Amino acid sequence: MTPEPPYYAVIFTSQRTEGDKGYAEMSRRMEELASAQPGYLGIESTKGPDGFGITVSYWSDEGAIARWKANMEHRVAQGAGRSAWYAGYTIRIARVERAYGFAMPPAA
């Protein structure tokens, strides 16, 4: 999915509040907007039953992240707002230096 390193990752860990309050729609739109942005490489996201979620988006460079961040903050400000959607979150900007993996070969 992602190219050879180096590239950038934005690690977004969050604790959701209860109730949707327009969150699902905002989240869907954000992913759509991200994927249309130059420098976007991909996104992976998962959330447990306790509302704790991790989303990692991948970017070619820091400029692309800065543009995405401005866009995201704009959307959150326009929407129900961060304190309605989140009890808390942390955003970490990191430079991916190495990557490796494993995929099970398809069943014969």
Add this chain to the structure above:
Amino acid sequence: MTPEPPYYAVIFTSQRTEGDKGYAEMSRRMEELASAQPGYLGIESTKGPDGFGITVSYWSDEGAIARWKANMEHRVAQGAGRSAWYAGYTIRIARVERAYGFAMPPAA
């Protein structure tokens, strides 16, 4: 939870196979071992109902990650093995350069 950057993050994204096969026990032991390791800063993990999970562990430096990796591979090799537990996974080693967050103030 984590100190001021820079520090390191290991982003582990995985697709689990069905059934436990000793996975939960291995996972619990791994977290215990990680937290006892010099250079360990913390771990965050979540998994959706589809078996796709993201675990991010935080480390002070690359040496700590290398020791942890050797330990982890040893355990996986001793256990049911990666193809029993995982349909696939990717590990990314990244240097966290900036971090910021938001926490809702406690209710009055």
